[in-house]
Amino acid sequence: MRVRRSFLGVVGVVGVVGVLVWLVATLFGTGSAQAAQPVRAPSGGAAVDVPAGVTAGVAVFDRQTGTFTEQLNTRTQFRSASVVKLLIALDHLWNRGPDYTLPAADRARFDSMLRSSDDASASSYWSQNGGGAIVDRMVSRLGLTDTSGPSAGYPGSWGYTALSAADTVRIYRYLLDGAPAPVRTLVMGDLRQSTRCGTDGFDQRFGIPASFERPWAVKQGWSGFGDSGGCTGTTSAASGEVRDVADARAADVDLTQRALHTTGTVGAGDRSIVAVFTLQPTSTSFGAAYTNLNRLVRSLNVPGGARAAGAWFGTWGTDVRVRADTTTSSTVLTRLPAGVEVSVSCQKQGQRVEVPPYVNEWWAYLPLYGGYITNIYVRSPDNELPGVPLC
Structure with a gap:
């Protein structure tokens, strides 16, 4: 396991202590992976925590009351990354009634695209069904106002489709309240089974699934992070993403900053629809972007x-392993994105681990991942984490 030197200053317990978190980070030198200090932005009478340097578009719609509880830059266009797979999926199903069944091979491809954000599947449908014409059709069918296909220079780059938080809410409202029941069951069923890791090796448990207990259903999006997505430690380039940054600057939406989006539903009966789009500086690591987005989502009224x-x-550290038990020989469940914040529900003593100059026999249980990491890689002044109960 590769590690970097770090002071072990506490970086934070949730929410109202955000400013103290930043102060402690400043005093104890928590390193480049620590997210920037949150700043406040107006949001429909509430306050959304938008970390400094982050551009965000946010919409939270309460289906029970028919009102928005959060709105921030709702009509700002972002490059959709994999969120456009919702439109690709709906278009593919559109004329397949009345039962909307798919042949076995097609169904496997469809499920992989939505559950594990498989890019090869999305590219196959994009090519098969007319590329940008997919977006044009869905704009007309759903009455989308801020959505458009990739610019002329990038016809194959479905991830460069322009999409807003407001239009994303419209897509989910159609899925939940307007789509034929078999379509709703198929698509939402896949989103409820979102896998921990995408097929490209990126960790998908950010935003909604990191911030809320089930039930939830999500379609995530990420773009521009290269090969730094956690999980397996290796990734493949997104097939819907273009790497030519110089040309990308001339496109209709920002293609240079790093994009990380979380969209979906939260609560029993899919009560709330949540759409959060973020653009983050190109220097932002995936772990730091992941942390920024989680902090923003935790501030929302959902x-x-x-x-x-x-x-x-x-x-801290790179490729930190989450294990099934408190020994270095136990099964590796996944790897953390470098420098990410994690939620710890309890801790217990286990195998003594040495990473000079540190030695620690305490292990932290991460409920989001269903496993343990050695406390050596948790930023804290003591081996035993303060305020965390025993498992």
Whole structure:
């Protein structure tokens, strides 16, 4: 396991202590992976925590009351990254009634695209069904106002489709309240089974699934992070993403900053629809972007959502392994994105681990991942984490 030197200053327990978190980080030197100090932005009478340097578009719609509880830059266009797979999926199903069944091979491809954000599947449908014409059709069918296909220079780059938070809410409202029942069951069923890791090796448990207990259903999006997505430690380039940054600057939407988006539903009966789009500086690591987005989502008023339990701490190191038990020989469940904040619900003593100059026999349980990491890689002044109960 590769590690970097770090002071082990506490980086934070949730929410109202945001400013103290930043102060402690400043005093104890938590390293480049620590997210920037949050700043406040007006949001429909509430306050959304938008970390400094982050551009965000946010919409939270309460289906029970028919009102928005959060709105921030709702009509700002972002490059959609993999969120456009919702439109690709709906278009593919559009004329397949009345039962909307798919042949076995097609169904496997469809499920992989939505559950594990498989880019090859999306590219196959994009080519098969007319490329940008897919977006044009869905704009007309759903009455989308801020959505447009990739610019002329990038016809094959479905991830460069322009999409807003407001239009994303419209897409989910159609899925939940307007789509034929078999379509709703198929698409939402896949989103409820979103896998921990995408097929490209990126960790998908950010934003909604990191911040709320089930039930939730999500379609995530990410773009521009290269090969730094956690999970397996290796990734492949997104097939819908273009790497030519110089040309990308001339496109209709920002293609240079790093994009990380979380969209979906939260609560029993899919009570709330949540759409959060972010653009982050090109120097932002995936772990830091992940942390920024999680902090933003945790600040939102999401009716029906049960907040994820646990205290939030920063981590350090690269490819930190989450294990099934408190020994280095136990099964590796996944790897953390470098420098990400994690929620710790409890801790217990286990195998003594040495990473000079540190030695620690305490292990932290991460409910989001269903496993343990050695406390050596948790930013804390003591081996035993303060305020965290025993498992």
